[in-house]
Amino acid sequence: MTDLLLVDRTDAVVTLTLNRPAAMNALTTDLKEALRDTLGELESDRSCRAIVLAGAGRAFCAGQDLQEHMEKLSAGNTRIDTVSAHYNPIAQRLVNMPKPVIAAVRGVAAGAGASLTLLADFRIGGPSTRLLMAFANVGLAGDTGVSWSLPRLVGHARALELLLLAEPVKAEAALAMGLLSRLTEDDEQVLPVAQELAARLAAGPTVAYGAIKRELSIGDAGTLSDALAAEAQAQAICGATADHKAAVEAFLAKEKPVFEGR
């Protein structure tokens, strides 16, 4: 385990903190590998029922570490294999994570850092939050799923504008255009609000949440037949859970359900 990625477990909530504050949590190979591998472990970790992704210090994440990147370019290595080795698996793991993921976006999220936030199920921001699709500023196209997530959130035309102009979007505007799900009044509240939401979700029907995420991604991309097939499969799985039976029993007994995530 590396201290570049801090892993905190509080009950069933796991908080992952990108921890290179002096470089605005820019993503080095070691940090990307830690994030990729930890997300892989959390996928099947049943003691984890919600994940918060945060950054240490004043920024969420400034994307690819350009210092490390420059060292590779200067050494003549222009083949950008980190996309397939790191960014793509991280994106797949975030989107396919069978439990809720919440990004606590304090300060700037740029480049691949912005992309990470867009793959979370919720994005909590504060007054200092700025989202910057910085790729074109350094002569690159988008990555880490941004060409998939951004048009889904803001529509094709606006996604194109944000990627081509590569200007920071401030917190209020980000909220208005759907890049943030919630905005706190104070930056200090960003992480606690994200963790509070995660705790609420971690006490919910985890299997159903995973199924909802999966069926929505299929329904969003496919035909009605694809959606109906995914829904049938999802209900077959959820209908067989202890949580479903206990929740129906609780409803009939006029009690509050307790979900155990199975």
Ligand code: T3D
């Ligand atoms: O092969 C591949 O990697 C392809 C994949 C690429 C994916 C990508 O993410 S491409 C996009 C890479 N990121 C960027 O282009 C963002 C670059 N940074 C900025 O535009 C600005 O720093 C910010 C808008 C993020 C923040 O601006 P500001 O004025 O608040 O802070 P600053 O003064 O520019 O930065 C503070 C420090 O963080 C500074 O270090 P210093 O001078 O105090 O020692 C700065 O160099 C460092 N920093 C910021 N971003 C990065 C970085 N260091 C390394 N890599 C960075 N991306």
